[in-house]
Each structure stands twice: as C-alpha cells, then as structure tokens.
Amino acid sequence: MPTSTSYKGGKSKDEVSVSGKKIYKMSSNENPLGASPRAMAALKKHLSSISEYPPPMDYRFRAKLSEYYNGVLSPDQFVTTNSGVANIDLIIRGFLDANSECIYCSPYFSAYAGFPKKVGAKAINVPLVGEKFDLDIRGIENAITEKTSLLFITSPNNPTGSYIPKSQVDELLSILPEHVLLVFDEVYYQYADAEDYVRALPYVLEHKNVIAINSFSKAYGLAGMRIGYSYASEEVATYLQKLRIPFMLNTLSMEAAIGAMQDNEFIEQTVALIHKEKKFLYQELDAIGMEYWKTQANFIMMRPQMTPVQFEARMIEEGIMVRPLPGFGAPDCVRVTIGAHEANEAFINALKKIS
Ligand SMILES: Cc1ncc(COP(=O)(O)O)c(C=O)c1O
Incomplete structure (x- = not known):
C-alpha cells in the first residue's frame, strides 16, 4: 500500500483518456525529440x-x-x-x-x-x-x-x-x-x-x-x-x-x-529546441497574463487562477497533461514541460480556452 513516504511519479498517458483527442504529455519533463x-x-x-x-x-x-x-x-x-x-x-x-x-x-x-x-x-x-x-x-x-x-x-x-x-x-x-x-x-x-x-x-x-x-x-x-x-x-x-x-x-x-x-549532436538539438520554445511560451504567457517564473530547465512553473488540481483536470479535457505541484511544496502552482512546437501551441490554445 502506498504510504506518505512513497515518491509519486507523474501519470502515464494510459492513465488519462479523452475520447478522440490527441494527448500531449507535458507533465514529466521528458525529451520531446524522443531518445538519442x-x-x-x-x-x-x-x-x-x-x-x-x-x-x-x-x-x-x-x-x-x-x-x-x-x-x-x-x-x-x-x-x-x-x-x-x-x-x-x-x-x-x-x-x-x-x-x-x-x-x-x-x-x-x-x-x-x-x-x-x-x-x-x-x-x-x-x-x-x-x-x-x-x-x-x-x-x-x-x-x-x-x-x-x-x-x-x-x-x-x-x-x-x-x-x-x-x-x-x-x-x-x-x-x-x-x-x-x-x-x-x-x-x-x-x-x-x-x-x-x-x-x-x-x-x-x-x-x-x-x-x-x-x-x-x-x-x-x-x-x-x-x-x-x-x-x-x-x-x-x-x-x-x-x-x-x-x-x-x-x-x-x-x-x-x-x-x-556520445551523441553531442542530439543534446545540442534538444537544448536548442527547448531554448527556442521557451521564448515562444514566455511571449504567449505574457500576452495571456499568466503568472510564471523564468526557467533554466525544460519546464515552467506557473500559478493558474484556479486550484492546480482543477487546472490539471481542465487541461486534460483539452488533451494536455500538466503537473500540479502541491506535493512539491508549491501548493498553488503547476509545472508544464516545454514540448515540441505543436505541443506548446496546443497548450497555449487550451489555456486561452479555459481562462
Ligand atoms: C530534480 C530531480 N532529480 C532526480 C530525478 C530522477 O530522475 P530519474 O529517476 O528518472 O532518473 C528527477 C526526475 O523527475 C528530478 O526532477
């Protein structure tokens, strides 16, 4: 039986299903380019x-x-x-x-x-x-x-x-x-x-x-x-x-x-993609007026205007998986992994829809 001392990892795609919708997993800080x-x-x-x-x-x-x-x-x-x-x-x-x-x-x-x-x-x-x-x-x-x-x-x-x-x-x-x-x-x-x-x-x-x-x-x-x-x-x-x-x-x-x-090229491509997409997301988040923190990693912490759990549920309805942060000591925030451009656009469109 899980205890309060267990580490609770992010959900897998199989755990969420929204009929007919493509799922973008932006909840576990994985590499959007796949593996090297x-x-x-x-x-x-x-x-x-x-x-x-x-x-x-x-x-x-x-x-x-x-x-x-x-x-x-x-x-x-x-x-x-x-x-x-x-x-x-x-x-x-x-x-x-x-x-x-x-x-x-x-x-x-x-x-x-x-x-x-x-x-x-x-x-x-x-x-x-x-x-x-x-x-x-x-x-x-x-x-x-x-x-x-x-x-x-x-x-x-x-x-x-x-x-x-x-x-x-x-x-x-x-x-x-x-x-x-x-x-x-x-x-x-x-x-x-x-x-x-x-x-x-x-x-x-x-x-x-x-x-x-x-x-x-x-x-x-x-x-x-x-x-x-x-x-x-x-x-x-x-x-x-x-x-x-x-x-x-x-x-x-x-x-x-x-x-x-041994795959420096793959790391370079990955980092270049994340840096480019991070700028895109900053721009869009600023335009929407979402509160967020600048990042040195491949994810962005944000403070939505609803509880993180409500935000997660609304986003899943739009096919987007994000991570609520109460278990990370940030009780009113969520974390969104920077994805490939298509995922980031889908996230921004969903955000506009639910805000
Ligand atoms: C800060 C930090 N440390 C360690 C890990 C562990 O990564 P893994 O167990 O997948 O190697 C993670 C994974 O999310 C992490 O965010």
Whole structure:
C-alpha cells in the first residue's frame, strides 16, 4: 500500500483518456525529440547479448563515464544506479538512519523529504527565499545540528526552474561542517544557460564533500530505460557502489546510456529546441497574463487562477497533461514541460480556452 513516504511519479498517458483527442504529455519533463539515435542504435546492437550477465560492478559503464568527463573523474568516482531517484535512495540509505537528519529546500523534488522517512530520519525544510528562489544560507546554517548528515540542493531546481548562482554555492560550502555531505542534484544541467550557473563538478574536483546526482531520463531521452549515476570522492563513491545490489543495472540500459553520452549532436538539438520554445511560451504567457517564473530547465512553473488540481483536470479535457505541484511544496502552482512546437501551441490554445 502506498504510504506518505512513497515518491509519486507523474501519470502515464494510459492513465488519462479523452475520447478522440490527441494527448500531449507535458507533465514529466521528458525529451520531446524522443531518445538519442545513438542510444537506439546501441540498443539494437546489444539486444542479442541479454542472455549474459553484464560486467560486474558496471565497470564498462563507469569507464565510459570517466572518458566522458575527460578522465578528470576516475571510474571509481561514479555510483551507477537504475535511475536518478534510485541514486537518491541509495545515498539516503547509506548516510541516514533513525538518529540522523537531513535538510531540503522547498519547493523541492519530493524524494528528498519522503525517502529519509523510510529509514526513520528527520527531514527538515529550509524553504528557498524571494522571487528568484535563493538558498536561505543563514536558515540552513541554523538548521544544521550534529545529527545532520545530508543537505539536498537542486540546480536547476524542480519544480521552480530556478538555479543556484555560483556565489551562493561557494558561500554554502564555506559554512558547511565536514560531517554534512552536500547532495547536488543536477539532472537538468544541460538546459542551464545563466552565466553564473555552476555544476557540482568543480567542487568535487576541489575535494569538497559533495555528491552530484545525474540522470539519463531528461535531455538524453531515456526515461523508460531507468538509468542514472552520481559522482563524488572515491571514498564516498566506492562505499555507495558496494552498498548496491549486485547487477543493479541491465546491459541494455547501460549500452543505451553509453550511446547517448556520445551523441553531442542530439543534446545540442534538444537544448536548442527547448531554448527556442521557451521564448515562444514566455511571449504567449505574457500576452495571456499568466503568472510564471523564468526557467533554466525544460519546464515552467506557473500559478493558474484556479486550484492546480482543477487546472490539471481542465487541461486534460483539452488533451494536455500538466503537473500540479502541491506535493512539491508549491501548493498553488503547476509545472508544464516545454514540448515540441505543436505541443506548446496546443497548450497555449487550451489555456486561452479555459481562462
Ligand atoms: C530534480 C530531480 N532529480 C532526480 C530525478 C530522477 O530522475 P530519474 O529517476 O528518472 O532518473 C528527477 C526526475 O523527475 C528530478 O526532477
């Protein structure tokens, strides 16, 4: 039976049916271009090998990840899991127990608050502040105790689309005691174009106590394959990699991810499409007078003039799936994934109709 600590993912297309209407899924931040063609080719190539076990400890995949990072991270600095969310779960199981605490900042990705409860740990919310959803660094400093083991931050953030400027990450790390591991979720990093956007990589290279969460579900278009990874110091990564169940990842998802990593062209096309369509949506939303926040990711948070659940239901009648955000700490907002132009136009037309 689902509990309040479960992570509730977005609905699938099969769960909504509106007779005769085309459904546009703008609720799960998937890639509107589908999957990387190199990933698809890798899948076909490796299909015949599924009767054999994959390499132990995902060695080939971790070696390819190291190559992808130009060798600045060693294969032993990667933790490979069957999704980004499984990585978050593993970190929580590895570092939290009934006597420890973690901190997250709302609006937030719900796993950070729900999963710690499964191991009996306390999850403390220090909300983001202001129009730009900045980190409340003093608030975080005050919330840290001797029991705090993990601090979750997300940049670009789901669901706000905001990001944490480099100066704030620097300041945060300067006040963070050694016993707190910073979990830096960067699964939407490909879409960020702000000049002062920073990933976790430079901090991991400076030997700061940071672990970076990544996923192949978003820009690479492999949400259905379920594959993700994190990188950290060798000490943290080796500990977590050994904590996993053996052969957690399957051959096909790893080969698809290896193919996708080599597909710069596909990522460039994806990012160009999202940036172009984001401008289109901003223009149209401004014209309609919808309240929304500028985004560094592939989705836009909006505040409709009806409850998010009513908005979701009205949009489904028009064939559009959106995500209501009460479960993300944004009780009066919805999140809309930026789609291909046809989907974005359909969304705007539906919005005009229901407003
Ligand atoms: C911020 C954030 N982190 C992690 C994930 C997990 O992605 P996945 O489990 O599909 O790899 C998501 C997915 O929505 C996300 O939005």
